[in-house]
C-alpha cells in the first residue's frame with residue numbers, strides 16, 4: 001500500500017473505530033442510526049456508533065441493586081438484560097450498617113467490600129447520603145424516600161424531552177459534520193489518485209488542483225469551527241440540564257483527534273441522558289416491538305424471578321419489597337403510556353406440532369407438559 005493510501009485507510013478505520021465501546025459487562029445501547037427520534041436497543045458488551053454524523057446513542061444499565069426500607073442488596077431484580085449481570089457474590093446491607101461507600105475501578109465499595117458495578121444510578125456520595133438519610137427514619141418514611149428515588153429512574157417523558165432537545169440543539173453541528181465528511185471523502189479520493197487527469201480529464205484535474213489549498217483550509221476551519229460551536233452548545237445543554245447534564249468534556253480530546261470530531265452530536269449526547277431504568281429509556285425512544293421486548297423482560301423477571309443462591313433473610317426481605325414496588329410503579333407507568341401488558345403475556349404460537357408447553361419467562365417451548373424449564377420456572381400448557 002502506498003503512503004497516501006495508508007493514510008486514507010488509517011483515517012477512515014480510526015473514524016469507524018471511534019464509536020466502538022467495549023465494556024466488561026453487558027449494557028443497553030439505544031442507537032439511532034440516522035438521527036431520528038427512535039433508537040434501537042441492544043444488550044451486549046460491545047456497541048458502535050452510527051457512521052452518519054446525525055446518529056446518536058443513549059447508553060443504559062440495569063439497576064445493579066435492589067433497595068427496600070430494610071436495606072440494599074446487589075441482586076438486580078426486575079432486570080431487562082438477558083442474561084442479566086449477576087453479582088459475583090450476593091450481598092445485602094442494612095441502611096444503618098452502611099458506614100462507608102467509595103467508587104473504585106468502576107465498582108461501588110460498601111464498607112470495604114465490592115458491592116456492585118457503578119452504573120451512575122447512585123454515585124458513591126449519593127448512596128452514602130441515602131444511607132445516612134434512611135438510618136434514623138422509620139420504615140414508612142424510608143419507603144417514601146425510596147419510592148421517590150425509584151420514580152426518578154422511571155421518567156420516559158423527561159427522556160423524550162431530552163432527545164428532542166439534543167436533536168434540536170445539535171442540528172447545526174450535524175450539518176457542519178456532513179460538509180466536513182464530504183470534504184474528507186473528496187480529499188481521500190484525491191489522495192488515492194481518483195481525481196487525476198487520467199480519470200477526470202486535464203481541465204477538471206487542473207480545477208481540482210487549483211481548489212485544493214482552499215479546500216484544505218476549509219476543512220481545518222470546519223474542524224475548529226465545529227468544535228467551537230459544539231463547545232457553545234454543550235454549555236447551553238448543561239444549563240438546560242441544571243447540573244444533571246454532561247460531566248466530562250469530550251471536546252478537547254476531539255480537537256487533537258479529528259475522527260472523533262466528525263460525530264459531534266453523538267459526542268455531546270454521550271452522557272446527556274440521566275441514568276434511568278432501561279424500561280424508561282425503551283419507552284422513550286424504542287420502536288414498539290423492541291420496547292415491548294424490554295418491558296416483557298422486566299415484568300417477566302418480576303413475576304418469575306430467578307432465586308439467587310446463598311441469600312440470607314435480609315436479601316429475601318429487600319427483594320420482596322423492591323419487586324412489589326417496582327411492579328406497582330411499572331403498572332402505573334405502563335398504563336399511562338398505553339401499553340397493553342396482558343398482550344405481552346399471551347402464550348406463544350406453537351413452533352411445532354409436538355410443542356405442548358412453554359416457559360412464561362424465557363418463552364422456550366417444550367414437548368412435555370408439566371415440569372419446569374432449566375431455570376426452574378414452572379411450564380404452562382400451550383393451547
Ligand SMILES: [Zn+2]
Pocket residue numbers: 359360361362363364373374375377
Ligand atoms: Zn425459562
